[in-house]
Amino acid sequence: MKSDRLLSILLLLQTRGQVPAAELAERLKVSVRTVMRDVEALSAAGVPVYTIRGPHGGIALLPGYRTDVTGLTADEARSLFVLLSDDAHADLGLGQAFGSALRKLMAALPAPHRPEADLASRRVLIDPARWRGGHTATPVPDLSLLQQAVFTDRRLRLRYRHGRDSRARSYTLDPYGLVNKVGAWYLVADHRGTPALFRVDRVQSAGILDEPVQRREGLELADVWELLRRRIEDIPTPLHVTVEIPRRLLGKFLRIHQTDLAGPPPADAPGTGDHPDRVRVDLAFPSLTAAEVLLGFAPDVEVMTPPELRRALAHRATQAASLYATSSGGR
Template sequence: MRADRLVSLVLLLRQRGRLTAAELADELEVSTRTVLRDIEALSAAGVPVYAERGRHGGFALLPGFRTELTGLNHDEALALLVAGSRRGAQAFGLGSALASAMLKVVDALPESYRDTAADVAERLLIDPETDLLSRRLVAEEAPGTVLAEVRRAVFAGNKLRIHYAAVDQSPTWRTVDPIGLVIVRDQGYLLATRSGADRTYRLSRLLAAEELPEPAQRPDRVDLDRAWQERSTRFRTGGDQIAVLVRVNPARREDLVSTALAVRTEEPDANGWLRLEVTFQDSRHAEWALWQLATDAEALAPRSLRTSLRDRAIAIATRYGESSDT
């Protein structure tokens, strides 16, 4: 791990020029004390790193210094394979490996291409942390050490012991046979079997993980896309799901459909609106989804959902009908 960090440090200095210890620490996700120790180690190894004092000082390499540092390690190569989504790499615990790999890729480019690539990169932004409404988009992530253990078990084909916190349940330990990892809308999942039965675990709910030496019981080859589709279908058609009959303004149809598990029927309604029968995960999910649509949708059935939405609206109206103390 330290060798990879030293390589990244040299590449950062070579590509960006002078950087302070604080800037290097931020890029490498370590403390400034660790950066200073790494600088000392590089100097002892003959790498010409020098320090400039003063307000605009920092660390830099002697002009013209170059050495072969572009070899990718296993995690860096893997990170590039999932680099189509930066958040995907983060969800698999490969965010730092992706940053390190991209440094090496840029460094391997001819000098004339490297400058062009750097200029182009400054004009592209993918998956920013906030949207246009300044809402911070925070992807749930498990600790990096946990994800690393999960990856090792998946790739090696060994059993995996996980400490998992299911919804509304106390965390428990369980041993599973891992099949593969899936990213859906920035959310990571572990596909596995347990005692021969299919199981799907959200990575952000893993509290701890331990790769076991015993080989997992799983097929040599698997179609992850097909496996995910099958599990998604079972999820949509099972459990405590609720069917809801809704009238909706056509302008808000996609907002409704995007929150539902499935659309069963759809037909025109009066006044140019649409009438849909959709399924939600449970009553709470249905109430939340329809509340977002305000007066652009009306739940026609079941009656219990209409009642809960009415009571919620009355409570809001009562609260804002009161005079404010401020």
């Protein structure tokens, strides 16, 4: 629509100062002739726009003229530029429209707010798509220190507890930004030049170093997040397992298999049918072989599903029984 083009031209001139007619035409996907007609329409409407001839010419607004079409505060401007992932808009068929809307918003912002808004668009990302294997709710962590490091481009010293073995390790990191994935916050950073992902609720302590960040050239948060996300999503589909556990052993079982949980810990789970002293727990393992570790809780813990794991554990139990059938060691 012509009104959209006129607003786009006005906002681009407000942001850039002087812009060649050919560049305006390319951005708006129209001809140079159409751009010149639109400039005449702006001038007729009282906008102080003029053209400069010559090889270094273009279209410009009179110095000092601007119109604030937003009235946004600095924090409001920053919040608008915390980006949803590109996939979210592409899925809705709004990828190009979203990019166009951001350009218009950026142009409309008061000049002092633009650097912060631009920085927010490159340092914080919201990815609304669930992880393929499901999602475990996490408490909302304190993001203030990590956010400060991200927005001031400083290196971070992190003490981090890993989920796979519950061990804490220390890292010096070069952060790209923060990502919210279905309610869980992640820090995306390079560790010794290699991309890594850190779930914020597992950060035990953090400190900002008096050193500038050393990111790999040409990479932005969205690029590194996409690489890490695909690395996780490309893991083979996990094996989902349901076990039945005596309530008296639940605490010990959860301490050992906390990282294998497929959902929230069943702290107050009801009993199962005729056995109120037993509870069911859902787990996820990378493979059938990895799930055979559950045999260590036999005969107290029973695997209910899947059937193939029950058969595999029965076979392993038979092998163990055969091995220890004799009264003395050796073969």
